[in-house]
Amino acid sequence: MKPKNEKVLSNTQRAVHDLRGMILSGQLAAGTxxxxxxxxxxxxxxxxxxxxxxxxxxxxxxxxxxxxxxxxILPVSPxxxxxxxxxxxELESLAAQKAAEAGYGDDKLVPLAQSIDRMDNAIESEDLExxxxxxxxxxxELVRLGGNTRVEKIVEMMSDQVTRAxxxxxxxxxxxxKSNEDHRAVYQAIRNxxxxxxxxxxxxxxxxxxxxILEILEKYRFSKL
Amino acid sequence: MKPKNEKVLSNTQRAVHDLRGMILSGQLAAGTxxxxxxxxxxxxxxxxxxxxxxxxxxxxxxxxxxxxxxxxILPVSPxxxxxxxxxxxELESLAAQKAAEAGYGDDKLVPLAQSIDRMDNAIESEDLExxxxxxxxxxxELVRLGGNTRVEKIVEMMSDQVTRAxxxxxxxxxxxxKSNEDHRAVYQAIRNxxxxxxxxxxxxxxxxxxxxILEILEKYRFSKL
DNA sequence: GCTGAATTTAACGTATACGAAATAAAATGC
DNA sequence: GCATTTTATTTCGTATACGTTAAATTCAGC
Numbered sequence: 384m385k386p387k388n389e390k391v392l393s394n395t396q397r398a399v400h401d402l403r404g405m406i407l408s409g410q411l412a413a414g415t416x417x418x419x420x421x422x423x424x425x426x427x428x429x430x431x432x433x434x435x436x437x438x439x440x441x442x443x444x445x446x447x448x449x450x451x452x453x454x455x456i457l458p459v460s461p462x463x464x465x466x467x468x469x470x471x472x473e474l475e476s477l478a479a480q481k482a483a484e485a486g487y488g489d490d491k492l493v494p495l496a497q498s499i500d501r502m503d504n505a506i507e508s509e510d511l512e513x514x515x516x517x518x519x520x521x522x523x524e525l526v527r528l529g530g531n532t533r534v535e536k537i538v539e540m541m542s543d544q545v546t547r548a549x550x551x552x553x554x555x556x557x558x559x560x561k562s563n564e565d566h567r568a569v570y571q572a573i574r575n576x577x578x579x580x581x582x583x584x585x586x587x588x589x590x591x592x593x594x595x596i597l598e599i600l601e602k603y604r605f606s607k608l
Numbered sequence: 609m610k611p612k613n614e615k616v617l618s619n620t621q622r623a624v625h626d627l628r629g630m631i632l633s634g635q636l637a638a639g640t641x642x643x644x645x646x647x648x649x650x651x652x653x654x655x656x657x658x659x660x661x662x663x664x665x666x667x668x669x670x671x672x673x674x675x676x677x678x679x680x681i682l683p684v685s686p687x688x689x690x691x692x693x694x695x696x697x698e699l700e701s702l703a704a705q706k707a708a709e710a711g712y713g714d715d716k717l718v719p720l721a722q723s724i725d726r727m728d729n730a731i732e733s734e735d736l737e738x739x740x741x742x743x744x745x746x747x748x749e750l751v752r753l754g755g756n757t758r759v760e761k762i763v764e765m766m767s768d769q770v771t772r773a774x775x776x777x778x779x780x781x782x783x784x785x786k787s788n789e790d791h792r793a794v795y796q797a798i799r800n801x802x803x804x805x806x807x808x809x810x811x812x813x814x815x816x817x818x819x820x821i822l823e824i825l826e827k828y829r830f831s832k833l
Numbered sequence: 834g835c836t837g838a839a840t841t842t843a844a845c846g847t848a849t850a851c852g853a854a855a856t857a858a859a860a861t862g863c
Numbered sequence: 864g865c866a867t868t869t870t871a872t873t874t875c876g877t878a879t880a881c882g883t884t885a886a887a888t889t890c891a892g893c
Contacts, residue, residue, distance in 0.1 A: 391854095393876065418844070429878045430845090431656075438660055442667040444758075451844055451885055466756045469706075473698040481694075531691045533669075537762060618846065643874070654848045655875090676855055676874055834893100841888070850879080859870070 394428045398436030401426055406445050406456055407546045413458035414607060422454065443540050458607035459548050461600045467541045468593035472586060474538055475522065478529025480582035483573045485530060492574060494524045499566050506560065511553050518559075521566055525585070528573070548608040552599050562588070619653045623661030626651055631670050631681055632771045638683035639832060647679065668765050683832035684773050686825045692766045693818035697811060699763055700747065703754025705807035708798045710755060717799060719749045724791050731785065736778050743784075746791055750810070753798070773833040777824050787813070 392400070402422070405411045423433045437454050440446050447455045459467075498521040505514035519542075526538050565588035572581035599605070617625070627647070630636040648658040662679050665671050672680045684692075723746040730739035744767075751763050790813035797806035824830075 395876075420844075431877050431879090434846090435660065435663055435877095438663050439667055442664055448845095450846085453844085466758045469702060469756060470699070470758055470762070473702050474695070477694060477698050531694060533691045533695055533766070537695070541758070620846080645874080656847050656849090659876090660846095675876085678874085836893085837891090839888100839890075841886105843886080844884090846881105846883080848879105848881085851877090852875105853877105854875080855873085857870100857872070859868100861866105861868070863864100863866085 394426075394432035395435045398422075398426055398428065398432050399439055402433075402436055402440055403445065403543070406440075407543065409547060409550070411456050413456050413547060416449075416453035416455050418453045444544050457544075459544055460607055461597060461605070464545060464548060464596060464600065465593070467545055468589065468596065471538060471541055472589035472593065474534045475526060475529075475589060476582045476586040478526045478531065478534055478538075479569055479573065479585040480578040481530055482525065482528035483576055483578040483581040485528065486576050487528060487573065489574065491528070492570065495521060495528070495570055495573070498524060499563060499570060502563050502566065506558060506563070509558070514559065515549065515553055518562075525569070548596070548600075548605075551605070551608050552596065552603075555599060555603060556595065562592075565591075619651075619657035620660045623647075623651055623653065623657050624664055627658075627661055627665055628670065628768070631665075632768065634772060634775070636681050638681050638772060641674075641678035641680050643678045669769050682769075684769055685832055686822060686830070689770060689773060689821060689825065690818070692770055693814065693821065696763060696766055697814035697818065699759045700751060700754075700814060701807045701811040703751045703756065703759055703763075704794055704798065704810040705803040706755055707750065707753035708801055708803040708806040710753065711801050712753060712798065714799065716753070717795065720746060720753070720795055720798070723749060724788060724795060727788050727791065731783060731788070734783070739784065740774065740778055743787075750794070773821070773825075773830075776830070776833050777821065777828075780824060780828060781820065787817075790816075 402411070411417065419430050419433055419437070422437075423430045426433060437446060437448055441448055444457065446457055449455055498517045501517035502514055502521070505511070505517060522538075522542075526535050529535075565584060568584045569581055569588065572578075572584060600608075627636070636642065644655050644658055644662070647662075648655045651658060662671060662673055666673055669682065671682055674680055723742045726742035727739055727746070730736070730742060747763075747767075751760050754760075790809060793809045794806055794813065797803075797809060825833075
């Protein structure tokens, strides 16, 4: 049996996927400009699907289309980080609360528990890359359990915008030793169907994360990322 | 002197503006499908800018592009309303808190105060249309004072999605007599630079609004709007 | 040598064209 | 008369072409 998962993506979809990847990986660096025609050639398609993709990524906040200056990959300033972390704080805490209200059984919480374990292991072996990946999974899964599809979309959008910043600061941050305490507390609150605690604890977690990041940005004089 | 405000909008921008207007006004009804070519003809332009506009409105959640079924104007279900009100609750409360932290002088709060007065007058004369308009202004101004541009964008997006629903329920709702007490309390908390109260009070206000709306939708069996 | 006007160039915005894919319609076989 | 295959039609996805306009360059005048 051949896997029928070979979906036929349109060029526009491919362009969105590829451009997003190139932006998040830093291959298209923050602050740089790129002509539609260059991007089109690089992706092996005409300008039309590239423009459509750029329009979509523009409304996701990853880039900006400026007539005759090309497509600009948007940098993220400390002020932007501040805005984004404030939003993530509110919406993820809401998700934690809703997840606790939903009363999930342990089986539904397995991915959450697993990501916490993976973070423990990663810290043990000081593997920051896998820690970051597991942390992402935890947050994404938490939001998913919150059950608000719009919150999911918004959080994903915001996360995309800070991905480069996270990568840049990962190795100058203190080891997030205490961080998993929060994760566990949130997880337990959801298991115990305690919305108040889930909300409050996750909120605290995010506020702390924001403070840590902003301190780093200040200390290392990162003005654009 | 002729007003030089006659900006030259691109066709794509015009299409976004016009289509949004037609959707919010109900001229393009929720749940209906429209071919790109029809819309293009109606707007007096080719398919290219219409497609670009549709792409943008799709990422704003107003419509959905479905190959060969045309552009579908997205209806808003009670579940959607629930999601949206939850988000508005969190983000507007955050804005109220930040506005109070910012420590604005009375002069900066004039529009807020004015919109409250206009709501009073509107209720006095039972003019629901102007009440709704002033209420919108209050909320938009509050969010603006919050100073988080991303919150502004998101709230605007969510508001667009419920505009039709609000119009549909405006005349079957009880007169929002108590509502202005909340507005005043939030306003005073911002003046008094009391973030806690501003946040809590606005949150309460929004939670109540959500309950009212959902009750109406239930009572009148609105399943799509 | 510098400032401003004229010219050239380049990039975008958008119309148009066309092939591919999906749906609808028609025709064929049972 | 119904199911199935074939054909026709429609609509979209995307390449291409072109006029417009902003930016860059050249040139003229002081």
